[in-house]
Amino acid sequence: xxxxxxxxxxxxxxxxxxxxxxxxxxxxxxxxxxxxxxxxxxxxxxxxxxxxxxxxxxxxxxxxxxxxxxxxxxxxxxxxxxxxxxxxxxxxxxxxxxxxxxxxxxxxxxxxxxxxxxxxxxxxxxxxxxxxxxxxxxxxxxxxxxxxxxxxxxxxxxxxxxxxxxxxxxxxxxxxxxxxxxxxxxxxxxxxxxxxxxxxxxxxxxxxxxxxxxxxxxxxxxxxxxxxxxxxxxxxxxxxxxxxxxxxxxxxxxxxxxxxxxxxxxxxxxxxxxxxxxxxxxxxxxxxxxxxxxxxxxxxxxxxxxxxxxxxxxxxxxxxxxxxxxxxxxxxxxxxxxxxxxxxxxxxxxxxxxxxxxxxxxxxxxxxxxxxxxxxxxxxxxxxxxxxxxxxxxxxxxxxxxxxxxxxxxxxxxxxxxxxxxxxxxxxxxxxxxxxxxxxxxxxxxxxxxxxxxxxxxxxxxxxxxxxxxxxxx
Amino acid sequence: xxxxxxxxxxxxxxxxxxxxxxxxxxxxxxxxxxxxxxxxxxxxxxxxxxxxxxxxxxxxxxxxxxxxxxxxxxxxxxxxxxxxxxxxxxxxxxxxxxxxxxxxxxxxxxxxxxxxxxxxxxxxxxxxxxxxxxxxxxxxxxxxxxxxxxxxxxxxxxxxxxxxxxxxxxxxxxxxxxxxxxxxxxxxxxxxxxxxxxxxxxxxxxxxxx
Numbered sequence: 001x002x003x004x005x006x007x008x009x010x011x012x013x014x015x016x017x018x019x020x021x022x023x024x025x026x027x028x029x030x031x032x033x034x035x036x037x038x039x040x041x042x043x044x045x046x047x048x049x050x051x052x053x054x055x056x057x058x059x060x061x062x063x064x065x066x067x068x069x070x071x072x073x074x075x076x077x078x079x080x081x082x083x084x085x086x087x088x089x090x091x092x093x094x095x096x097x098x099x100x101x102x103x104x105x106x107x108x109x110x111x112x113x114x115x116x117x118x119x120x121x122x123x124x125x126x127x128x129x130x131x132x133x134x135x136x137x138x139x140x141x142x143x144x145x146x147x148x149x150x151x152x153x154x155x156x157x158x159x160x161x162x163x164x165x166x167x168x169x170x171x172x173x174x175x176x177x178x179x180x181x182x183x184x185x186x187x188x189x190x191x192x193x194x195x196x197x198x199x200x201x202x203x204x205x206x207x208x209x210x211x212x213x214x215x216x217x218x219x220x221x222x223x224x225x226x227x228x229x230x231x232x233x234x235x236x237x238x239x240x241x242x243x244x245x246x247x248x249x250x251x252x253x254x255x256x257x258x259x260x261x262x263x264x265x266x267x268x269x270x271x272x273x274x275x276x277x278x279x280x281x282x283x284x285x286x287x288x289x290x291x292x293x294x295x296x297x298x299x300x301x302x303x304x305x306x307x308x309x310x311x312x313x314x315x316x317x318x319x320x321x322x323x324x325x326x327x328x329x330x331x332x333x334x335x336x337x338x339x340x341x342x343x344x345x346x347x348x349x350x351x352x353x354x355x356x357x358x359x360x361x362x363x364x365x366x367x368x369x370x371x372x373x374x375x376x377x378x379x380x381x382x383x384x385x386x387x388x389x390x391x392x393x394x395x396x397x398x399x400x401x402x403x404x405x406x407x408x409x410x411x412x413x414x415x416x417x418x419x420x421x422x423x424x425x426x427x428x429x430x431x432x433x434x435x436x437x438x439x440x441x442x443x444x445x446x447x448x449x450x451x452x453x454x455x456x457x458x459x460x461x462x463x464x465x466x467x468x469x470x471x472x473x474x
Numbered sequence: 475x476x477x478x479x480x481x482x483x484x485x486x487x488x489x490x491x492x493x494x495x496x497x498x499x500x501x502x503x504x505x506x507x508x509x510x511x512x513x514x515x516x517x518x519x520x521x522x523x524x525x526x527x528x529x530x531x532x533x534x535x536x537x538x539x540x541x542x543x544x545x546x547x548x549x550x551x552x553x554x555x556x557x558x559x560x561x562x563x564x565x566x567x568x569x570x571x572x573x574x575x576x577x578x579x580x581x582x583x584x585x586x587x588x589x590x591x592x593x594x595x596x597x598x599x600x601x602x603x604x605x606x607x608x609x610x611x612x613x614x615x616x617x618x619x620x621x622x623x624x625x626x627x628x629x630x631x632x633x634x635x636x637x638x639x640x641x642x643x644x645x646x647x648x649x650x651x652x653x654x655x656x657x658x659x660x661x662x663x664x665x666x667x668x669x670x671x672x673x674x675x676x677x678x679x680x681x682x683x684x
Contacts, residue, residue, distance in 0.1 A: 068654070069654070127656065127657065127660065130663075134664060137667040137668065137671045144675060150630060150679060152628055155628065158668075159636075159637065162637050162641070162668070166617075170648070
């Protein structure tokens, strides 16, 4: 028994086993939630590499497993992230109880979480590129439930993500060459171009972002939101692991250009796209583009000198508001989609009057993505904007313009939803389970927004543990 | 010239013809047969850098990929499959013939890729220690033709074939850089995964439209 077996092998077997039980939807979801919660709390409490005594029995759980000469190591730095991954998986599976998503959502989602955990703890970390590709293949199945034809967005998603993998694998080889000949400037330029292409494809950086609004329009909202969350967490973490391995890259001017330019382009593209949007699903897609852009801009604050490194905490702190807002947005879209069958604005006129709870949750989720005061997204947006304002004001303006674009797009969506004659009564036709989830989401979005000091220091600590920066102040 | 050298040149020619056949053919049977030939050529080019047993993994994986796609498509005529795919607006009374310009355009694109590859291949030989000219040419050619295929196609089967062709080219070049067993295994899983995903997408496409 060792840590990778517990946090990869065990849930992997559970995920496979759940496929045989998909006809018992609630049971599958309950097992998925239970398993994810158990693993999340075990990773916090179970001591690794030290003697555990239960009565007369004593044993040690090693933190690594070797497979074909490569290691999977669950060290102290990774543990808080693995906790977060399994906790967020439990959150999504719990949310799926109230929606009518494909019954395979839980086993596929658990499989993706297992692969993501593997990608996080594999050494050498470049193998993570292949593991992420396998997770992408599962995401494709998740995005195209049976009975629906695959859309072009899904095919484009598969194409871009698969194209990114070879570039990343080749960079690993190139960088080992640079370590042998540090003065080879031609090779360094090749690395910069290949890395920009590889990470650009994986991170859906402009101009490889087109699949996101397409998938958001075509796929079931809850499934697509789960995949977007996966992309927003897995790929940047992989990028950070990459920088940690080749930490001399931190001082490269090319890195600033990549993060700042791609972040700038994404927030502007997302903001403009959201402003003129006429489909609620696509609006979510553009919100995700802004979110990825903001993540890149947040990461740009942490590169350069080693004293900047704690700023990665801003990027890590974006996880919590994003996951709650994304969950609320996806759930409310699922409920609205169920009642109308379509998410194009012409078909949504006045729907908010029958789905008041869903509309309220959706409105708060949009405002949180915007970074509106008193919502979960506000505190960290404020930190990001002020940080960017000091170092690179143009990027700060772009991030604010992106948020304003999303705000305008969101207000248009809300206006369409609540439009109607005064005599038409307001009601909420959602089920009791949906009402409970909406209430939870609304409370969380406001609670985190009002009391950020209860949550964000923990996320900053997660970043410091992950990057082994306990000695640095930030 | 030694026997292995002749085999490598033969593999290179076979890979080029097969990749061109995938690009211009609309019959799925020819396309899958060509894919199998690409994997055979890949095996021949990879065996130069790897042991025979590890290189055989590539061949077996390739044949399994072909088998998965073939089984998922069997039972459907090319005409039925074309009718399911949006870009082809062929009525049920029309034979599934594509215009000459369709093939000519793709061949011209392939020719342009060929010119670029021929000019880049010697550079790759200089940069990557241990790579032979045949490996460099074969890898880049398959990668380029796969990329072209992806850029001109939007149908499920064509996208999957394009991705597999592209990965085959990449694997030839990467075999010189990395000889790890775990990477070989994971790349085999990726190839099989793409074909299984393709088979799944194809089956739900038919389920959704018929």
